Amino acid sequence: MPTDPAVHPPHPPHPAAPGLRRRPMLACCAASLAGWLGSLQCEAADAEPTTPTRAVPGVRPPDPALAALLADTWQGLDPGALWDAHAHLLGTGDSGSGCQVHPHLMQWWHPVESLRRRTILGAAGIAAESTAIDRAYVNRLHSLTGDFPAGARWLLYAFDQAHDDAGRPWPDRSTFHVPDRHAAAVAAAHPQRFAWVASIHPYREDALARLDRALADGALAIKWLPSAMNIDLADARLWTFYDRLAAADLPLIVHGGEEKAVPGAERPELGNPLQVRAALERGVRVIVAHCASLGQALDLDARRPRPVPAFSLFVRLMDEPAWQGRLLGDVSALFQANRRPAVWRGVLARPDWHGRLLHGSDYPLPGVGWLYRLEGLVRAGLLAEADRPALEALRARNPLLFDLALKRRVRWQGQGLADGVFDTRAHLARRVSKVSPGSTV
Numbered sequence: 001m002p003t004d005p006a007v008h009p010p011h012p013p014h015p016a017a018p019g020l021r022r023r024p025m026l027a028c029c030a031a032s033l034a035g036w037l038g039s040l041q042c043e044a045a046d047a048e049p050t051t052p053t054r055a056v057p058g059v060r061p062p063d064p065a066l067a068a069l070l071a072d073t074w075q076g077l078d079p080g081a082l083w084d085a086h087a088h089l090l091g092t093g094d095s096g097s098g099c100q101v102h103p104h105l106m107q108w109w110h111p112v113e114s115l116r117r118r119t120i121l122g123a124a125g126i127a128a129e130s131t132a133i134d135r136a137y138v139n140r141l142h143s144l145t146g147d148f149p150a151g152a153r154w155l156l157y158a159f160d161q162a163h164d165d166a167g168r169p170w171p172d173r174s175t176f177h178v179p180d181r182h183a184a185a186v187a188a189a190h191p192q193r194f195a196w197v198a199s200i201h202p203y204r205e206d207a208l209a210r211l212d213r214a215l216a217d218g219a220l221a222i223k224w225l226p227s228a229m230n231i232d233l234a235d236a237r238l239w240t241f242y243d244r245l246a247a248a249d250l251p252l253i254v255h256g257g258e259e260k261a262v263p264g265a266e267r268p269e270l271g272n273p274l275q276v277r278a279a280l281e282r283g284v285r286v287i288v289a290h291c292a293s294l295g296q297a298l299d300l301d302a303r304r305p306r307p308v309p310a311f312s313l314f315v316r317l318m319d320e321p322a323w324q325g326r327l328l329g330d331v332s333a334l335f336q337a338n339r340r341p342a343v344w345r346g347v348l349a350r351p352d353w354h355g356r357l358l359h360g361s362d363y364p365l366p367g368v369g370w371l372y373r374l375e376g377l378v379r380a381g382l383l384a385e386a387d388r389p390a391l392e393a394l395r396a397r398n399p400l401l402f403d404l405a406l407k408r409r410v411r412w413q414g415q416g417l418a419d420g421v422f423d424t425r426a427h428l429a430r431r432v433s434k435v436s437p438g439s440t441v
Ligand SMILES: [Zn+2]
Pocket: 086, 088, 289, 362
């Protein structure tokens, strides 16, 4: 079976090793957003990743630096345990999926919003004017996963609408919406590669019924973005929901810290990492997205609360003995250029935490070039300058693989992210082993 040694890991055994699918190169920098557009139309429609193809132009002859980078990336990893804990689904509903984006994202007279949309679609390899965005998004993502060994999986996120305090849908404050049924259907269509994460606003009247449904349909976690969805984690109305999550051992993935990609309800105070104590106290396993690595939050434990780096509050929580077996963090987006070197070093310097950190890509964001300027990592002493060309080459060809390789490469004072960070299955498959398929909890 012809494979491209420059891209494919020599380790471990890979029964259906595909070559890179023929796809146009993506230009990944802010100045060439327009260059991203139009990149998807040539994708083979939902080709199974078992069909080997010739490599893209420029890949041969094999690039020894890229081959070495990939060999290093997979060294010591079990691809079957590599479950990407943070991948977004997006769509416009053009396939009947029920997905929505806020109208402002479609209108040129809202330049920031429409740029946001073009950026995100570009990162996902989709032309802004595509009329089949739902399908194109999934096809592109599935195609990228074909460059990974068998067994690697991605958890695809549903995303509920913002709701007002009375529990009514708040479409005007919803940047985008991905229904549970769409995420479940995409996962069911590609069970070898995808699993799904439900998103249920806890203020909704039918929240518990929806949670039961998500459990029955095999959701592996619940995802909230409190600042955008308008969820106060400390609201006593959430206790029953928390109790149900704890009983089912279903993790709650919560965005902590500042959120730039999805403004939604614009309630930044609800993203305060300390708020997750309310869920932890009720026995819920909580995964704080991005380790709350962006922005500031009020130190609510202080007598006179003042803004501090949100990450420092996450650090405090991780060090509180009560949450040792319950509080986790995902490392998605962590090495983006908008994070501070102190955050990067802070995570790498704490190998005692690494068993509680989960790999996630925050797809499609690894395709947004300016978010991943590697110079900053080199300047901060986390990455060797010599590694840059191979990483850049890999990003142009497969942003998912680039994201993984980057996380495997960064070091601070000799310490990288431990292999256990990439054994995410250990955290996410607990329910799978406990619950037989189709049963309710
Ligand atoms: Zn995300």
